Amino acid sequence: MKNRELQTAWKYHEGTKHSYRSVRSSTHFLDWANRPQPFKIYPAIETIALPRDLLQTGVAALAAISERVPLTGGDAVPDLRELARILFFSAGITRQRKYPGGEIYFRAAACTGALYEIELYVVAGDLKGLDSGVYHFNPANLSLGLLRKGDFRGNLAQAAAMEHAVAHAPATIACTGTYWRNAWKYAARTYRHFGWDNGTVLANMLAVAAASGLATEITLGFVDAEVNRLLDLDTRREVALCLVPIGRTAESLLPVPAEAPALGLETIPLSKREMEFPAMLEIHDASSLASEEEAAQWRERRPAVPPPASAGEVVRLQPLSQEEQPADTIEEVILRRGSTRTFDPAASITLAQLSTILDRATRGLPADFLAPGAHLNDIYLIAHAVEGVAPGAYYFQRERKTLELLKQGKFRAEAGRLGLEQQLPADACADVFFLADLKRILEEYGNRGYRAVQLEAGAIGGRMYLAAYAQHLGASGLTFFDDEVIEFFSPHAEGKSAIFLLAIGKALKRKAL
Ligand SMILES: Cc1cc2nc3c(=O)[nH]c(=O)nc-3n(C[C@H](O)[C@H](O)[C@H](O)COP(=O)(O)O)c2cc1C
Numbered sequence: 001m002k003n004r005e006l007q008t009a010w011k012y013h014e015g016t017k018h019s020y021r022s023v024r025s026s027t028h029f030l031d032w033a034n035r036p037q038p039f040k041i042y043p044a045i046e047t048i049a050l051p052r053d054l055l056q057t058g059v060a061a062l063a064a065i066s067e068r069v070p071l072t073g074g075d076a077v078p079d080l081r082e083l084a085r086i087l088f089f090s091a092g093i094t095r096q097r098k099y100p101g102g103e104i105y106f107r108a109a110a111c112t113g114a115l116y117e118i119e120l121y122v123v124a125g126d127l128k129g130l131d132s133g134v135y136h137f138n139p140a141n142l143s144l145g146l147l148r149k150g151d152f153r154g155n156l157a158q159a160a161a162m163e164h165a166v167a168h169a170p171a172t173i174a175c176t177g178t179y180w181r182n183a184w185k186y187a188a189r190t191y192r193h194f195g196w197d198n199g200t201v202l203a204n205m206l207a208v209a210a211a212s213g214l215a216t217e218i219t220l221g222f223v224d225a226e227v228n229r230l231l232d233l234d235t236r237r238e239v240a241l242c243l244v245p246i247g248r249t250a251e252s253l254l255p256v257p258a259e260a261p262a263l264g265l266e267t268i269p270l271s272k273r274e275m276e277f278p279a280m281l282e283i284h285d286a287s288s289l290a291s292e293e294e295a296a297q298w299r300e301r302r303p304a305v306p307p308p309a310s311a312g313e314v315v316r317l318q319p320l321s322q323e324e325q326p327a328d329t330i331e332e333v334i335l336r337r338g339s340t341r342t343f344d345p346a347a348s349i350t351l352a353q354l355s356t357i358l359d360r361a362t363r364g365l366p367a368d369f370l371a372p373g374a375h376l377n378d379i380y381l382i383a384h385a386v387e388g389v390a391p392g393a394y395y396f397q398r399e400r401k402t403l404e405l406l407k408q409g410k411f412r413a414e415a416g417r418l419g420l421e422q423q424l425p426a427d428a429c430a431d432v433f434f435l436a437d438l439k440r441i442l443e444e445y446g447n448r449g450y451r452a453v454q455l456e457a458g459a460i461g462g463r464m465y466l467a468a469y470a471q472h473l474g475a476s477g478l479t480f481f482d483d484e485v486i487e488f489f490s491p492h493a494e495g496k497s498a499i500f501l502l503a504i505g506k507a508l509k510r511k512a513l
Contacts, residue, residue: 199458
């Protein structure tokens with residue numbers, strides 16, 4: 001089983017670390033003339049326009065990101081309008097801006113470099129307004145392109161070893177990653193970005209589905225080759241990353257898997273030339289599940305790891321009360337969200353605002369690899385300007401809902417350095433670092449644990465974005481110098497690996513001229 005050959009994940013992780021030296025010695029450059037197209041376009045398939053009058057759920061964003069819809073109970077079947085709402089608010093175009101070389105189409109969820117390498121597909125039975133089939137979501141014109149006619153849910157259920165949520169879903173969204181669209185800028189580090197950028201999409205998807213009363217579950221336990229074949233992917237270019245069953249039906253007699261021959265559908269090339277990065281093909285292959293047995297083993301959920309004892313002074317979280325919480329709807333918040341480009345270094349946030357973000361974003365993800373209360377990433381932070389919290393480095397004790405002081409001090413310069421010498425983390429009010437015990441995770445989950453830990457960080461980070469914007473604050477994902485982050489938080493963080501970084505603060509208001 002390649003999934004157990006753990007040196008592949010270690011080799012990829014070590015080989016894609018950023019350091020002061022690696023960034024300076026990199027020979028990679030941006031070839032603007034060869035910039036990839038932002039959309040996957042099938043020029044010759046039947047398309048179904050999605051409804052544009054997407055009614056808002058009216059559910060408050062802070063509730064939508066943190067409350068679960070149980071998988072048990074009666075039927076909950078989305079119609080086409082609900083499905084369109086989920087797709088649009090996960091990956092639809094929410095803003096566009098011209099730049100000298102063209103136009104950037106910003107999407108609902110944050111994405112490294114605004115390169116949007118995550119594609120969404122739908123595998124559905126008959127729904128109100130949509131015939132059963134396998135579809136590709138095209139955000140460019142808000143449509144579904146028909147790839148296969150008929151009910152292929154049995155194929156997915158089989159690929160996922162009859163995972164309950166997938167086997168009972170009226171529709172499942174499959175998320176894929178397209179290497180070149182992101183690797184044009186980020187080279188081999190793109191495989192980490194797959195997890196981050198898929199994660200932010202999932203934060204939105206789960207929230208809008210929950211607000212629509214539809215249960216979801218992030219599913220990573222599937223036979224890769226089966227799903228890739230069903231979606232007809234050219235796997236040197238694009239690969240399935242996760243499945244998200246949407247809603248549930250009591251119907252247990254799924255159709256037997258249907259024949260899914262190769263389609264070889266034409267798509268518009270992304271660039272004149274594409275470069276391949278063997279390190280990514282290698283980690284993907286080594287983290288693939290080859291059989292239904294492996295897929296079934298994957299979802300034997302590992303118990304939560306007991307929290308470490310607190311050694312330092314602690315600050316108790318004080319989230320806003322129900323009455324104090326903003327009621328802005330999930331749709332309003334997604335439309336308002338956009339990464340903060342300049343933080344106001346003179347601004348501060350309150351402990352209640354920070355607590356609300358941490359509390360709401362970390363109440364657990366519905367995922368086939370997590371037992372209730374379990375998580376893969378540990379959260380550390382540097383507080384620069386949080387009222388009632390001494391500036392310093394902290395460890396977030398989720399179970400106790402406390403921040404444990406690791407070292408007190410003003411660390412703006414250090415934070416700027418850790419965040420790849422950018423100004424954003426230095427000017428933010430707080431920087432949230434996701435660190436993980438990769439050794440334990442890889443031993444328990446195999447190489448696929450590497451996908452899971454990146455994805456979980458992106459999804460929690462995506463929820464933090466939403467929780468910040470729900471409170472009219474700003475946020476931005478960031479990249480970092482891997483080993484320096486661990487050194488900064490050590491000895492507490494010794495042996496862990498840096499996974500993700502998010503800065504939170506207030507946007508600098510431009511002065512009127
Ligand atoms: C995981 C992640 C890492 C990011 N890293 C950086 C970064 O290092 N520097 C930066 O200026 N922006 C960073 N961004 C912000 C993206 O550039 C931004 O999400 C993208 O341009 C899309 O714009 P929007 O978030 O405003 O919709 C990051 C975003 C994510 C999700």
